[in-house]
Amino acid sequence: MTAQYIVNGLTMGLIYALIAVGYSLVFGILKMINMAHGAVYAFGAHMILMFVTWNLGAVPAVILSVLLTGGLLVIYDRTILATLRKKKAPGIAALITTIGFSYIIQNGLMIAFGTEIKAFPALLGEKMIQVGNVKFAFSQVYILVVSIVLLVGLSLLIHKSKIGLAMRAVEQNSRAADLMGINAKGVISVTFFLSGMSAVIAALLLASYYQTVYPTMGVMIGLKGFSASVLGGIGILYGSAVGGIILGIAESLTVQFLSGAYRDAVAFILLFLILIVRPNGLFGKAKVSKV
Amino acid sequence: MNTYYGNIHALKGIDFEVNDGELVTLIGSNGAGKSTTLLTIAGVLKAASGSRIEFNGHDLTKLSPPQIVKMGVTLSPEGREVFPELTVEENLKLGAYCRKDVKEIKDSFDQVYELFPRLLERKKQQAGTLSGGEQQMLAIGRALMNRPKLLMLDEPSMGLAPNLVLEIFNLIKEIHKQGTTILLVEQNANMALKIADRCYVLEVGRIKFSGDAKEMQNNDEVRKAYLGTVNKKK
Ligand SMILES: Nc1ncnc2c1ncn2[C@@H]1O[C@H](COP(=O)(O)OP(=O)(O)OP(=O)(O)O)[C@@H](O)[C@H]1O
Ligand SMILES: [Mg+2]
Numbered sequence: 035m036t037a038q039y040i041v042n043g044l045t046m047g048l049i050y051a052l053i054a055v056g057y058s059l060v061f062g063i064l065k066m067i068n069m070a071h072g073a074v075y076a077f078g079a080h081m082i083l084m085f086v087t088w089n090l091g092a093v094p095a096v097i098l099s100v101l102l103t104g105g106l107l108v109i110y111d112r113t114i115l116a117t118l119r120k121k122k123a124p125g126i127a128a129l130i131t132t133i134g135f136s137y138i139i140q141n142g143l144m145i146a147f148g149t150e151i152k153a154f155p156a157l158l159g160e161k162m163i164q165v166g167n168v169k170f171a172f173s174q175v176y177i178l179v180v181s182i183v184l185l186v187g188l189s190l191l192i193h194k195s196k197i198g199l200a201m202r203a204v205e206q207n208s209r210a211a212d213l214m215g216i217n218a219k220g221v222i223s224v225t226f227f228l229s230g231m232s233a234v235i236a237a238l239l240l241a242s243y244y245q246t247v248y249p250t251m252g253v254m255i256g257l258k259g260f261s262a263s264v265l266g267g268i269g270i271l272y273g274s275a276v277g278g279i280i281l282g283i284a285e286s287l288t289v290q291f292l293s294g295a296y297r298d299a300v301a302f303i304l305l306f307l308i309l310i311v312r313p314n315g316l317f318g319k320a321k322v323s324k325v
Numbered sequence: 326m327n328t329y330y331g332n333i334h335a336l337k338g339i340d341f342e343v344n345d346g347e348l349v350t351l352i353g354s355n356g357a358g359k360s361t362t363l364l365t366i367a368g369v370l371k372a373a374s375g376s377r378i379e380f381n382g383h384d385l386t387k388l389s390p391p392q393i394v395k396m397g398v399t400l401s402p403e404g405r406e407v408f409p410e411l412t413v414e415e416n417l418k419l420g421a422y423c424r425k426d427v428k429e430i431k432d433s434f435d436q437v438y439e440l441f442p443r444l445l446e447r448k449k450q451q452a453g454t455l456s457g458g459e460q461q462m463l464a465i466g467r468a469l470m471n472r473p474k475l476l477m478l479d480e481p482s483m484g485l486a487p488n489l490v491l492e493i494f495n496l497i498k499e500i501h502k503q504g505t506t507i508l509l510v511e512q513n514a515n516m517a518l519k520i521a522d523r524c525y526v527l528e529v530g531r532i533k534f535s536g537d538a539k540e541m542q543n544n545d546e547v548r549k550a551y552l553g554t555v556n557k558k559k
Pocket of ligand 1: 355
């Protein structure tokens with residue numbers, strides 16, 4: 035029985051991990067929380083639904099949604115956030131615009147698609163699989179494989195590629211990055227795009243599993259992803275990912291041993307406890323000081 | 326060139342030149358505008374309209390910092406500004422960020438490691454955990470990774486113990502001897518004048534004196550103001 039809950043928790047945890055990584059990427063480079071991330075997730079889900087309804091096929095629908103969602107974030111950054119940075123606006127100004135942006139997105143989705151819960155096609159299949167006494171949906175296997183591939187891929191990109199090195203350079207010292215001839219604007223745009231991409235993939239996986247979408251679907255999962263990210267160590271990719279997995283499994287075990295009603299409360303109590311013991315999150319570290 | 330910080334007129338029409346193969350030093354007291362001059366050349370600060378900074382026939386005021394780096398104009402900034410959580414190797418790799426000749430970057434690594442063997446020993450160490458002197462070597466090495474045609478060094482001896490200062494100056498001399506044109510900003514005017522060909526003295530945003538480095542060492546006014554009176558005439 036417990037194995038069943040752990041498998042379900044792991045599934046949910048990987049989705050949280052993908053969302054958490056989206057927050058973490060942007061935070062790493064801009065030291066800013068993109069509160070619109072949950073709404074971006076909902077946007078991605080609706081775009082997939084729209085393209086699938088147009089009979090474009092699942093793969094093109096997902097690719098188009100990634101391009102559109104990533105593009106939306108890049109345009110938002112280039113127009114609003116970049117201007118605020120240029121004018122040296124305080125962090126709080128950027129933060130409130132991201133909250134505003136989340137409502138604009140949700141409002142737009144309500145106008146375009148309606149407020150009601152809509153059916154989402156089971157893009158990842160509906161088959162059930164039984165291993166021993168653990169039962170799971172075939173889509174859970176997809177969630178496992180796709181999210182792990184994406185998380186590992188992102189991590190490799192950041193730690194092994196040239197653009198990843200540039201991202202880390204801008205993150206640590208943007209003035210020095212300028213002197214290396216790194217185009218910080220471009221690097222920030224790439225970061226937002228990757229953040230949008232991870233949200234769309236999370237949306238694809240979870241919407242196919244639950245087979246529903248609605249404009250406010252990103253609110254709670256956005257908050258949970260944010261918490262997971264802080265819990266694991268925001269700005270540190272693997273930390274955020276592990277934070278998501280821990281949160282997912284903890285929630286699932288709560289449902290098993292207490293009741294579904296405690297699920298959200300336990301998630302946040304866990305966050306408090308971990309932060310009290312490790313204020314920078316599980317994998318967060320104090321900065322290496324500059325001599 | 327003229328440069329402003331908001332309303333503050335930091336560079337008030339300064340005019341100077343560095344010829345191919347020279348080692349020119351820019352000295353002057355705190356706040357004279359030395360760093361501002363280098364940052365303006367690097368394109369990080371915008372020169373006021375009407376300024377002209379010419380490099381091999383190109384007007385740098387019309388170019389972005391990446392374009393200027395690509396032309397071979399590289400600044401090793403005041404205070405080192407290494408990437409603290411990246412390794413020594415990654416810091417050096419970033420110095421070559423704009424280079425397209427990927428195959429030859431390896432040679433530059435070898436050259437930099439030969440010049441600074443200590444960086445080779447510590448290539449996997451985080452830059453923020455290096456000593457001040459090692460960080461300075463890294464900052465200079467990182468600038469060299471761009472294979473600069475003009476290398477600008479802003480106070481490379483700042484905060485270093487006397488024996489390390491000597492080491493750094495010897496290395497700068499060596500880099501110059503290997504054919505790199507250098508514009509050197511220094512508080513340590515005595516040392517700078519010893520290795521430089523020519524010198525400009527900056528005072529509150531204007532060039533006060535200019536001339537041959539050896540003559541400058543013997544100029545009474547300059548010595549009194551910038552070299553300290555304890556310095557004996559050679
Ligand atoms: N970001 C800034 N905003 C406003 N004023 C500045 C700024 N940076 C420098 N200044 C001013 O411009 C003038 C020149 O500064 P600069 O840093 O170029 O001096 P410097 O010659 O390099 O001095 P030091 O030897 O102390 O490094 C100073 O009066 C300084 O106060
Ligand atoms: Mg200075």
